[in-house]
C-alpha cells in the first residue's frame with residue numbers, strides 16, 4: 435500500500451460518519467459516485483417499504499387511519515421530518531408530487547402577472563424540465579415565452595454571478611425561479627442575498643433544491659424565501675421516482691392553490707365532500723390528489739439517517755471529500771486536458787466535482803467498465819459525487835488512480851464518444 439492510500443484510509447478512520455456506509459446496500463466492487471442522480475438504497479428504506487406493504491396487507495382501507503404511519507397523514511409526517519433539511523417550520527413543508535409538478539403548482543399559485551410585471555426570471559443553465567414548466571405556465575396565461583421568460587446569461591457557461599442575476603430583476607419581473615445548486619457545475623447560489631434583492635424589488639422568488647437538499651444546509655424560513663421544491667431520489671436516497679417535496683413560507687399560508695384538488699383540503703374537512711374547498715392552513719394546501727404512498731414509504735427510512743447524521747456533519751464531510759478529490763485531480767491528472775468547472779471555494783461549491791473534457795462521454799464509459807459510476811452531462815461534462823453518507827476517502831483515491839490509468843493508456847478510445855439514451 436502506498437503513502438497516498440494510507441493517507442486516504444486515515445481520513446476514513448477519522449470520519450465521524452463512517453458507520454453510515456453500513457446502512458446502505460453498497461457493492462464493494464463498484465465505486466458509486468452518482469448519488470446526485472440516484473441515491474443508493476438504504477436498509478432503513480427497505481424496512482420502511484416492507485412495513486408499509488404490511489400495513490396494506492393488514493389493514494386494507496383502514497391503513498389510511500390505522501397503523502404506525504397512517505397514510506392519510508403521511509405527507510405531513512414526512513414534511514415535518516424533512517423540515518430541518520431546508521430550515522423550515524414543520525408545517526411549511528409537505529412531501530408531495532415531483533419536482534416538475536410542484537413547480538407547476540407553485541408557479542400556478544404565485545405567478546400573478548399584473549400591469550407591467552408580467553415576466554418570469556430564470557437562468558440559462560437550469561435543468562430543462564424547469565424551463566419547460568415555466569414556459570408552459572406562461573402560455574397558459576396567454577403570454578409568449580419568447581418574450582416573457584427572461585434567462586440570466588452565464589459568462590463562463592458553467593456559473594452565474596449574483597450581480598448578473600440581480601441586474602435582471604427589473605420592474606417587469608413578477609417571479610424568479612432559480613436552482614439552489616446548479617446541476618452541472620454544482621455552484622451554490624446565494625439564496626439569502628437573491629431573496630433579499632428580489633423582495634426589495636417587489637418580486638417573489640422560489641428555488642429548485644434538487645441538488646441542494648440533503649447536501650447542504652438551508653435556512654429557507656429565515657431567508658424569507660417564498661417557496662421551494664425538490665425531488666427526493668438524489669441526495670435524499672428515496673429511490674427511483676420517490677415523492678418530491680415543497681416549501682411555502684408561512685406568510686403565504688392561505689393563498690389559494692393554483693392547482694387545487696381534494697388533498698388541498700384541511701384534514702378535518704376533506705371528507706365532508708363539499709364542492710367548496712376548505713383549504714389546509716399550511717403547506718398541505720398545495721397537495722392535489724391522493725398521495726403516492728408506496729413511493730413515499732422509503733423516505734420514512736432514509737430521512738432517519740439524515741436526522742441521525744445531521745446535515746451540518748454531512749456538509750462538513752462532503753466538503754472534505756470534494757476538497758480531497760480536487761487536490762488529487764490537480765496533482766494526478768494534470769496532463770490529460772481536464773478542466774475543473776465547479777467552483778472551488780467552500781461557499782459556492784456544492785456536493786460534486788465537475789470535470790470537462792472533449793472525450794467526456796467515452797471516458798465515462800471507460801470508468802463504468804472499470805467499476806466507477808460517474809455521470810455524463812452533455813456535451814463534455816463528467817460529474818463525480820462522493821456522497822458523505824456512504825462514500826469513502828479511499829474510494830476517491832481509487833477512482834482517481836483508475837481514471838489516471840484510463841487516460842495514460844487511452845483506454846477510452848475503444849468506446850464511441852457519444853452519450854447513451856440515459857446519461
Ligand SMILES: *Cc1c(COP(=O)(O)O)cnc(C)c1O
Pocket residue numbers: 532533534535560561563564613617642644645665
Ligand atoms: C433532477 C432534477 C429535476 C427532475 O424533475 P422531476 O420532476 O423529478 O423529474 C428537475 N430539476 C432539477 C434542477 C433537477 O436536478
